[in-house]
Amino acid sequence: MIDPVVDPDWVREQGDRVVLADVRWYLDGRSGRAAYDSGHLPGAVFVDLDRWLARPGSPADGRHPLPDPEVFAAGLAAAGIGDDDTVIGYDDAGGTVAARLVWMLRATGHQAALLDGGLAAYPGELVRDQPDRPPAVFTPRPWPAERLASIDDAAGGSFVVLDARDGARFRGETEPVDPRAGHIPGARSLPCRENLGADGRFLPAAELRERFVSAGVRDGAEVVSYCGSGVTACHNLLALERAGLGPGRLYPGSWSPIQRDRPPGRDQLSRASATGRPAAIG
Numbered sequence: 001m002i003d004p005v006v007d008p009d010w011v012r013e014q015g016d017r018v019v020l021a022d023v024r025w026y027l028d029g030r031s032g033r034a035a036y037d038s039g040h041l042p043g044a045v046f047v048d049l050d051r052w053l054a055r056p057g058s059p060a061d062g063r064h065p066l067p068d069p070e071v072f073a074a075g076l077a078a079a080g081i082g083d084d085d086t087v088i089g090y091d092d093a094g095g096t097v098a099a100r101l102v103w104m105l106r107a108t109g110h111q112a113a114l115l116d117g118g119l120a121a122y123p124g125e126l127v128r129d130q131p132d133r134p135p136a137v138f139t140p141r142p143w144p145a146e147r148l149a150s151i152d153d154a155a156g157g158s159f160v161v162l163d164a165r166d167g168a169r170f171r172g173e174t175e176p177v178d179p180r181a182g183h184i185p186g187a188r189s190l191p192c193r194e195n196l197g198a199d200g201r202f203l204p205a206a207e208l209r210e211r212f213v214s215a216g217v218r219d220g221a222e223v224v225s226y227c228g229s230g231v232t233a234c235h236n237l238l239a240l241e242r243a244g245l246g247p248g249r250l251y252p253g254s255w256s257p258i259q260r261d262r263p264p265g266r267d268q269l270s271r272a273s274a275t276g277r278p279a280a281i282g
Helices: 008-017 031-039 069-078 100-106 151-155 205-214 233-242 267-274
Strands: 018-022 086-090 111-114 162-163 221-226
Touching: 008 018, 008 086, 086 100, 100 111, 151 221, 205 233, 221 233, 221 267
Parallel strands: 018 086, 086 111, 162 221
Antiparallel strands: none
């Protein structure tokens, strides 16, 4: 398996041996497709997060539950991505969105990585032309159970649970998306955007390792990553791999179903979120 994060120069050297995937998506409702159409990296295909990387949300499953494997496969095949392709995902948000595609591919045994620095780090002009990639064959594979976590795993106390959201959301000081503020009891705050340096590139592996160790992650630890809806949590999982600390597990629902008045799973979380208090729980 290739490294989870790759340098732009390496990508350029690969040429047609890799497929660039533009995974821009915006929480404020702007169109990622429109951003792609206005200018993207040469040869890149667009992968729609809402259509191919998630199924419709629900109160029980959260805002971005994992899609059926057949839907994921159909979307990549239509984009011209096949079983044997090496996919390099990028966005304009430090990889925090594209990480979802990369994690899904790596978790199912495909070669995939994030473009370090994303759109801004790639030299050269953006293009508007659509790549000439015919539909490919992409075989559905089930999501591996050993790479996923449930709410019982996340709140049960036997895993190191990392919250990838900004610290203010973790602490319950603000909540711009979900009806309740707070975090899973026992979770530790590890904002995914702090995996990056001031230049927007990933920190060196040794520095990432220090971040995880300071959050309680040791060699051999079982780690669960979550965020608001299971997207940016994937960024921490890729950083965990880059740091040499294993693949970890994704809790796909993340905070978005937990904070409902009657969420699935542990009664402890239901009681904590039903108070409606803005302060962090747990």
